[in-house]
Amino acid sequence: xxxxxxxxxxxxxxxxxLSVSVLVIVVAVPMLLIFFNAFWVDGHFNVxxxxxxxxxxxxxKALGNSLVLSVGVTITGTIVxxxxxxxxxxxDLPFKKSMKLLFLVPFxxxxxxxxxxxxxxxxxxxxxxxxxxxxxxxxxxxxxDIYTYAGIILVETMYLFPFVFIQVSGALERMDPTLExxxxxxxxxxxxxxxxxxxxxxxxxxxxxxxLIMLYSMAHFGTVAVLGIETGIYNIPTLIYEKIxxxxxxxxxxxxxxxxxxxxVITAALILWLQNKVLSKGRYQIIAGKSFRPTELxxxxxxxxxxxxxxxxxxxxxxxxxxxxxxxGGLKTYGLPFTAxxxxxxxxxxxxxxxxxxxxxxxxxxxxxxxxxLITMFAGVVISYVIVKMKVRGKGILEFLGMxxxxxxxxxIALGVILAWSGKFGINLYNTVWIILLAYIAxxxxxxxxxxxxxxxxxxxxxxxAARASGAxxxxxxxxxxIPLVRPGMIAAFFxxxxxxxxxxxxxxxxxxxxxxxxxxxxxxxxxxxxTVYSAALAGIALVIIVLGEVLIKRLVTGKNNS
Amino acid sequence: MxxxxxxxxxxxxxxxxxxxxxxxxxxxxxxxxxLGPSGCGxxxxxxxxxxxxxLDDGEIRVGDKLISSKxxxxxxxxxxxxxxxxxxxxxxxxxxxxxxxxxxxxxxxKLPKEEIVARTEEALKHTNLLAVAAGSPDDLSGGGKxxxxxxxxxxxxxxxxxxxxxxxxLDPHFREEMRFEIKDLQRRFGFSILYVTHDQSEAxxxxxxxxxxxxxxxxxxxxxxxxxxxxxxxxxxxxxxxSCFLQAGLSPAGMSIAGVAYPWxxxxxxxxxxxxxxxxxxxxxxxEIDFVSDGGVRxxxxxxxxxGETIDYRVMVGATEVRVQKTRRVPGPAVGEHCGLYFSHPxxxxxx
Numbered sequence: 001x002x003x004x005x006x007x008x009x010x011x012x013x014x015x016x017x018l019s020v021s022v023l024v025i026v027v028a029v030p031m032l033l034i035f036f037n038a039f040w041v042d043g044h045f046n047v048x049x050x051x052x053x054x055x056x057x058x059x060x061k062a063l064g065n066s067l068v069l070s071v072g073v074t075i076t077g078t079i080v081x082x083x084x085x086x087x088x089x090x091x092d093l094p095f096k097k098s099m100k101l102l103f104l105v106p107f108x109x110x111x112x113x114x115x116x117x118x119x120x121x122x123x124x125x126x127x128x129x130x131x132x133x134x135x136x137x138x139x140x141x142x143x144x145d146i147y148t149y150a151g152i153i154l155v156e157t158m159y160l161f162p163f164v165f166i167q168v169s170g171a172l173e174r175m176d177p178t179l180e181x182x183x184x185x186x187x188x189x190x191x192x193x194x195x196x197x198x199x200x201x202x203x204x205x206x207x208x209x210x211x212l213i214m215l216y217s218m219a220h221f222g223t224v225a226v227l228g229i230e231t232g233i234y235n236i237p238t239l240i241y242e243k244i245x246x247x248x249x250x251x252x253x254x255x256x257x258x259x260x261x262x263x264x265v266i267t268a269a270l271i272l273w274l275q276n277k278v279l280s281k282g283r284y285q286i287i288a289g290k291s292f293r294p295t296e297l298x299x300x301x302x303x304x305x306x307x308x309x310x311x312x313x314x315x316x317x318x319x320x321x322x323x324x325x326x327x328x329g330g331l332k333t334y335g336l337p338f339t340a341x342x343x344x345x346x347x348x349x350x351x352x353x354x355x356x357x358x359x360x361x362x363x364x365x366x367x368x369x370x371x372x373x374l375i376t377m378f379a380g381v382v383i384s385y386v387i388v389k390m391k392v393r394g395k396g397i398l399e400f401l402g403m404x405x406x407x408x409x410x411x412x413i414a415l416g417v418i419l420a421w422s423g424k425f426g427i428n429l430y431n432t433v434w435i436i437l438l439a440y441i442a443x444x445x446x447x448x449x450x451x452x453x454x455x456x457x458x459x460x461x462x463x464x465x466a467a468r469a470s471g472a473x474x475x476x477x478x479x480x481x482x483i484p485l486v487r488p489g490m491i492a493a494f495f496x497x498x499x500x501x502x503x504x505x506x507x508x509x510x511x512x513x514x515x516x517x518x519x520x521x522x523x524x525x526x527x528x529x530x531x532t533v534y535s536a537a538l539a540g541i542a543l544v545i546i547v548l549g550e551v552l553i554k555r556l557v558t559g560k561n562n563s
Numbered sequence: 564m565x566x567x568x569x570x571x572x573x574x575x576x577x578x579x580x581x582x583x584x585x586x587x588x589x590x591x592x593x594x595x596x597x598l599g600p601s602g603c604g605x606x607x608x609x610x611x612x613x614x615x616x617x618l619d620d621g622e623i624r625v626g627d628k629l630i631s632s633k634x635x636x637x638x639x640x641x642x643x644x645x646x647x648x649x650x651x652x653x654x655x656x657x658x659x660x661x662x663x664x665x666x667x668x669x670x671x672x673k674l675p676k677e678e679i680v681a682r683t684e685e686a687l688k689h690t691n692l693l694a695v696a697a698g699s700p701d702d703l704s705g706g707g708k709x710x711x712x713x714x715x716x717x718x719x720x721x722x723x724x725x726x727x728x729x730x731x732x733l734d735p736h737f738r739e740e741m742r743f744e745i746k747d748l749q750r751r752f753g754f755s756i757l758y759v760t761h762d763q764s765e766a767x768x769x770x771x772x773x774x775x776x777x778x779x780x781x782x783x784x785x786x787x788x789x790x791x792x793x794x795x796x797x798x799x800x801x802x803x804x805x806s807c808f809l810q811a812g813l814s815p816a817g818m819s820i821a822g823v824a825y826p827w828x829x830x831x832x833x834x835x836x837x838x839x840x841x842x843x844x845x846x847x848x849x850x851e852i853d854f855v856s857d858g859g860v861r862x863x864x865x866x867x868x869x870x871g872e873t874i875d876y877r878v879m880v881g882a883t884e885v886r887v888q889k890t891r892r893v894p895g896p897a898v899g900e901h902c903g904l905y906f907s908h909p910x911x912x913x914x915x
Contacts (some may be wrong), residue, residue, distance in 0.1 A: 176652055176654060178650040178651075178652055178654035179654050179656060181613075181615060181641070181648075181650070181654070182648065182650060182654040182655075182712070182715070183656075183667065184615075184640075184641045184642045185613055185614075185641050185642070185644070185646055185647075185648040185725075186642070186667055186668035186671060186715065186719070187642045187643070187645070187668050187671045187672055187719065188642055188667070188668075188671040189640075189642055192671055196667075197656060200658045201656070201657070201658060203658075
């Protein structure tokens, strides 16, 4: 990379070209095909047909459901998240540090496994809690029906509120305590301070977390698929799934799916644009310099009741569903009471060592996760390097293409990949693992670019220049200076991709073939087929793998920091 | 008569005694600066006066009113103490306009509207902020933000103003300007000031009395002149102004420094108890050491630097470096030359 080479195609141009081609093939082509299929009918541009599709009851109902569900989840999730964030940062709640970690646990758990557990507990006829109330306590009907809007909103809230919790507790912790102290010395009591100073100052963080919940819920497949389909509650992703699966490739279904996908993309883009605005306009400089700890609100008489409330919340939303999954996974037949003679380890044994379907699924998920994480990590380093460090024209395109999937829901990516790689262009990857791998790479590229760009931005140009001035070649400078410094970013990228890929459902459920089920797909389809105990047992195993993975990362990351 | 009174005020953080049996009286309209290195307990003391920290022992009174007392388990909440306070990091609220920032303390006191507007404008006028009243404090410089904080503290017309390193986040040239503004406002409104700083020149310029602290213990309380001219101990001597020290063996006949014996020269005799102890520390300001050709403590000039008006000499006496500062108009020894040092205003402290 000499400075004054007079050729048009030096290393920068080659790297740039490579990066663009990768992103075009993986990201741009599938996306464009969706819009093309939605708006291009019989050889010409056609909006009337799009409107016709949207006017079908099935479609506009799904759109309405997506809106109702995501707004509902956003409201409840924001209230729950803000309340707990305030509780663990601004009051004298006992064991605040541990409570804070516990409130983050739902982030680790896949929402659709939670939905599965709640179905086992609260489905109107067979749910264990409902049956307990009807059979033992003599209630006439179920106390709660989970197959409803309220049920879906409740379950999604349990797993999505951490988006707000993380943002708000972070903002409250970083906030300069003297902002609140100066209000106190000005004569304001704690209630006035909370209302007039604290809440307005963290409002941007609350809103930004709320929009993340909305974005996620809008595009969320699992919970609605598990709890909604029974009573005909479809949202956009589940209707896309329904269309693709029923159709066996019929033109009409694919078109409906692409129109739905287009709506989803536009909504998601709108939400992200709003979030960006909130963050750039409304974020105040409230970060503390030197700081004493903020004044804690003494809860006094409410201290113990609120602590018990938190424990109950955690018990109810984390412990109970998780325990249910493992217990049901150990039952001889679904529906039996949990007594010693009904419980067995045979299901787990069968799933892990005997049954090809589940063994394949575990193997597929692990190998897909590893390979997509590795490929995306390395591609991410190169592309980030071009974006952050090189002076090439048009690198804005790279940034746009790379970050695009961040705003594109998984079902849309999957649909685009189907359109691009089902033989239309001479390559048919449908029903193979390769199509899932391509979709994973497209979906997770943004994670890798974020982590790697952040790491690369820390490496100031002068560090490389100092190496060059000390006599190192560009290659040596890269190897000895740049790579060691961005390695943490690369490792972060790897795990940011590997762990979500392990539990992925939304993308894989649209792409799987007979032998290419992933763990998520296997759990979902087993449940659909009525194999509830096997589904639960596999979900239990998935939870163990996920938790082990998270613990391992924590170890790796903290070990790094200590050395 | 003492207006603010701290009696035996003590604060512990776990095993560490952050403030140890501190006594202090501040008169009405007086400015007292608490000076010391970071972690000496000065900010903790200020925060106990403000009411943000409880006491582990002692009490604090304002006027004839008890506001903090360990024995009575009584703590008036900060919001009821009616103090003005200015923080190091400004702590102006970015979501409120300059006007609303200053009006806030008046609004929470539920004053009539006209009075809120009048008093806010008065405070803004005295801090030269009227022109930017409608704007956001985020658009102001550091000095501007600190003026908003000052105006907000002024708005309630406090009897006591607590200032927690209010100038250390500012650019150096703003600092001097703000010093005068604070002094001006105090003269005009007559409030007492308790001022925390680690900058000795700030403390000297602003305050009527300085309290020097170290590791939770008061080292000295006195006027700036007393603290500079008659430091109570070695720490105060070293903390305020430039200083150099020489260890000396002492006997009734004379002293020995770096193995060389000197008879007692005029004006250099240490206190009797140090002579009895056999050793002492000779302390001096670099400007209060003269070069003499005959006699004096012998040393060798090793470095010489021009600092504009003064010349800075480093003189080795045995293994100890002594700093001497003389005006450039008096010719001094050259580097490598041997010379005699005469201490015109020596201080003696025990060897620790």
